[in-house]
Amino acid sequence: MHTVIVGGGFAGITAALEISKRQLGKITLISDQPYFLHHATLYATATGRSVNESVISLQDIFADHHDVTVVEDTVVDIDGEKHLAIGSSKQKYAYDNLVVAIGVVTTYFGINGMADHSFGIKTLKEVNAFKEHIKGEVLADKHFDKNYVVIGAGPTGVELAGALQSYLHELKDRYLTKGTVKITLVEAAPKILPRSSNTASAKVQKRLEKLGVKVLVNHKVESIDDENIIIEGKKVPTKTAIWTSGVANHPFFATKPELFTLLDRGPMPVIVDDHMQAFKDIYVIGDNAAVPNAGVAWTAIRSARFIADHLARKITQRPFKKYRYPKPSESFPIGDGWAYTEWRNIYATGRTGYVLRRLTELKNYRALLPYDQAIAAWRSHSVRETE
Numbered sequence: 001m002h003t004v005i006v007g008g009g010f011a012g013i014t015a016a017l018e019i020s021k022r023q024l025g026k027i028t029l030i031s032d033q034p035y036f037l038h039h040a041t042l043y044a045t046a047t048g049r050s051v052n053e054s055v056i057s058l059q060d061i062f063a064d065h066h067d068v069t070v071v072e073d074t075v076v077d078i079d080g081e082k083h084l085a086i087g088s089s090k091q092k093y094a095y096d097n098l099v100v101a102i103g104v105v106t107t108y109f110g111i112n113g114m115a116d117h118s119f120g121i122k123t124l125k126e127v128n129a130f131k132e133h134i135k136g137e138v139l140a141d142k143h144f145d146k147n148y149v150v151i152g153a154g155p156t157g158v159e160l161a162g163a164l165q166s167y168l169h170e171l172k173d174r175y176l177t178k179g180t181v182k183i184t185l186v187e188a189a190p191k192i193l194p195r196s197s198n199t200a201s202a203k204v205q206k207r208l209e210k211l212g213v214k215v216l217v218n219h220k221v222e223s224i225d226d227e228n229i230i231i232e233g234k235k236v237p238t239k240t241a242i243w244t245s246g247v248a249n250h251p252f253f254a255t256k257p258e259l260f261t262l263l264d265r266g267p268m269p270v271i272v273d274d275h276m277q278a279f280k281d282i283y284v285i286g287d288n289a290a291v292p293n294a295g296v297a298w299t300a301i302r303s304a305r306f307i308a309d310h311l312a313r314k315i316t317q318r319p320f321k322k323y324r325y326p327k328p329s330e331s332f333p334i335g336d337g338w339a340y341t342e343w344r345n346i347y348a349t350g351r352t353g354y355v356l357r358r359l360t361e362l363k364n365y366r367a368l369l370p371y372d373q374a375i376a377a378w379r380s381h382s383v384r385e386t387e
């Protein structure tokens with residue numbers, strides 16, 4: 001059996017490792033980039049922590065898996081009848097089973113100027129551009145911006161706002177004698193962390209405010225240019241707005257309506273059956289699948305493990321199981337050594353929450369990497385890159 005997996009994120013990598021572990025035949029993993037991006041720590045890499053905790057080479061991950069071939073290519077077409085995935089390189093990949101896990105993309109909800117005048121932290125390129133901007137101001141121009149505006153108070157927004165506060169103060173102590181750091185976190189919904197419990201929203205907001213972050217809920221960003229951002233009609237001068245809101249499903253799926261049916265709401269993920277199948281022998285997992293609790297690493301890993309088990313059952317003609325989706329735990333690190341962590345309505349804050357968060361990160365690295373490499377990536381969180 002030849003399984004072709006498209007996407008080298010949490011779901012695609014876990015699927016390849018789990019299928020390899022079960023010795024189900026040849027596996028080809030196609031990714032448009034040569035590395036795995038650990039999204040959950042990008043907020044930290046963007047604010048002075050080591051890049052090694054967020055960027056891990058795919059070759060390293062699969063070094064000991066000789067049944068997995070990693071190919072750098074972008075899949076641009078699928079022929080469901082002929083069982084072929086087609087890359088931008090014009091290469092055709094014949095498959096028995098195809099697993100698609102290509103993640104989501106950013107959407108700016110049509111906000112005037114946002115695509116051109118905001119920073120982002122969802123890709124390595126965006127993180128590097130943001131870091132260069134901060135260093136350019138503080139190290140070269142020797143000043144802070146008038147305001148730093150983080151737009152969107154989902155998990156990425158709250159984590160970034162907390163980390164940015166610590167990072168800018170650290171830079172101030174090292175390189176500037178004066179200057180004020182003003183960070184505003186803006187959210188259109190009535191509370192921060194709109195998809196989380198009220199306790200999570202309240203505790204995280206209190207922590208952010210204690211750190212000195214101004215939190216605005218029920219506030220819509222209307223437009224932005226290279227000097228100002230307009231929030232609910234009010235002009236706020238800034239050259240540093242960071243867009244952390246808005247995800248849409250990968251546009252590839254809409255180009256293949258004969259294979260994929262999209263949910264008509266939210267980020268418009270792909271509708272799958274109980275076995276994550278979207279079309280004959282084509283499975284969609286991770287952020288791309290319309291299943292409850294999608295959009296987090298835990299669900300991506302879980303759906304990937306499910307697919308490996310499903311393919312093993314398919315080969316050995318054992319009865320299929322249905323995909324189940326319990327609620328994952330949630331954890332939001334805010335500033336140094338503090339996190340809110342919640343699991344099944346039990347929560348921990350402060351140092352305990354932070355230790356639990358770090359343990360979750362270690363577990364995620366271990367799902368992908370051999371022990372030594374997982375520990376190295378996990379430990380690199382304590383490496384500061386302020387220069």
Ligand SMILES: Cc1cc2nc3c(=O)[nH]c(=O)nc-3n(C[C@H](O)[C@H](O)[C@H](O)COP(=O)(O)OP(=O)(O)OC[C@H]3O[C@@H](n4cnc5c(N)ncnc54)[C@H](O)[C@@H]3O)c2cc1C
Nearest residue numbers: 007009010011032039040074075102103286287295296297
């Ligand atoms: C900034 C940020 C912070 C986050 N923080 C957390 C967190 O703290 N905790 C948590 O649980 N979740 C977090 N998430 C969500 C989590 O990262 C995702 O749920 C998870 O990565 C989904 O895995 P995936 O494999 O479906 O997609 P991804 O990890 O996005 O992987 C998709 C892969 O497919 C590749 N690809 C795309 N198109 C093609 C193509 N046409 N051909 C080949 N390859 C392609 C991409 O380059 C990428 O490598 C965060 C997400 C972001 C963006």
